[in-house]
Amino acid sequence: MAGGNGRRDFNEFNAKLEKHIEKLPEYAQKAQEKLQRYFPPAAGEAGGGKPAAQQRPAYQRPPAMRRPTVPTTFSQVAGQVPAVAEVRAKWQRWNEPAARHQRRINRTSRALTLWLLITILLGVLTVLSGTGLLGNGQPEVFQTVLSGFGTIVFGTFSVRTGLKLRELKKHQLPAAATAPAPPLPPAGSAAREPMERLAESEASLGELLRQLSVPTSLGTTAVPEISVADARTTALEAAAALRGLASRIQAIERGRNSAPARERAALDAAIAKMREQLDDGIEAYGSLVAAAGRAVAASSDGMGTSKQSLTDATDHLAGLALALRELS
Known part of the structure; x- marks a missing residue:
């Protein structure tokens, strides 16, 4: 019983397979017609004498698209982005020897101003303490000595800073470094x-x-x-x-x-x-x-x-x- 059912199922499958094999040329012709809708035959092949179903479609390759150039280095990015180029130029100007030299002069000048102010204040405090004008009218020896010592120390700083500022101003500004x-x-x-x-x-x-x-x-x-x-x-x-x-x-x-x-x-x-x-x-x-x-x-x-x-x-x-x- 089971063997008979298996044989009958196999016979049915074989019959369906033979039917599809017989329709293969028809399937191929339909596929060829659909392909010609998207890829029409070339003008030279249209009158070549072959049937429409047997003509090979003329496939035209689409034009190759140019791949955009992607910047890979900082120099290329700086050349394409104006903001980056401007920042890079400012950074180069900041690191120039002449700019660094000028910043040293400015820092030395500010330091000299600070030492001079402190020296003047301590000198005034020394005079007031020594003459008794500060406090109860009596000279204060300890405060006078302390403020006098501070006046000497910061006065020395002022002299040394002033000499350094003079040398910096006399020194010729170095030439700007040659940037690439x-x-x-x-x-x-x-x-x-x-x-x-x-x-x-x-x-x-x-x-x-x-x-x-x-x-x-x-x-x-x-x-x-x-x-x-x-x-x-x-x-x-x-x-x-x-x-x-x-x-x-x-x-x-x-x-x-x-x-x-x-x-x-x-x-x-x-x-x-x-x-x-x-x-x-x-x-x-x-x-x-x-x-x-x-x-x-x-x-x-x-x-x-x-x-x-x-x-x-x-x-x-x-x-x-x-x-x-x-x-x-």
Whole structure:
């Protein structure tokens, strides 16, 4: 009984399997028709004489998408993010030898002021205690001796600090350390040529400002040190703002390369406008370099004309740097 049921079930399964095998060509034809709906045959194969069910669909491979470049180092991030570039420039200015030297002068000057105030207060206390004007009208020997000793000690501190401050001011400010040059934009970028000019202008300005910081035979500089320091600080801020603008141009260029063709015209117009702003900034930076050159050339004729020219160029560049930072 059980063997008969097993045989009958096997016969039924075999019959169904043969029926599906007979319908395999029909299944294949239906699958081919559905495939041709999504991948139509090429024009050359349409009239080739083969039936529609036997024609191979012309599969077109989608265009490869360009993988965006991901910054992997701090220098690349600093070049693409204006805020990071500005912070990095401020950190470099803070660690310059000239800036450290100036901070030492400021700290020594504040210490000298403190020692002088304490010395004066202790000296007054010594006089009042010794003459009996402080207390019950009788001289207080212990307080007089103690305040007099303190006056001598802090007076010594004041003298030593004053001598140290004098030596620091007489010492020539060390030249700024040569920082590694920021990477230039790619060769095909609209910002490449302006950034090359900016690098050349920075080198020229650094040498000219160094010449202006060297004392003459009379012991003075052709332009006050504060004017030179303002020009140097303004130039660094303007260079950081210009590099931030160049980074934005590169970012738009990368977006344009990945954008559809119908949207590239608007991006090209934006790049052209930002390139004009970049050229104006480089031109203003060059004006500061020219003013510094005139100041060096006129150093033997007095400081009036050279100082005014350098101050005007510094103010103009400072305004431009502020405008560029507001755009970012």
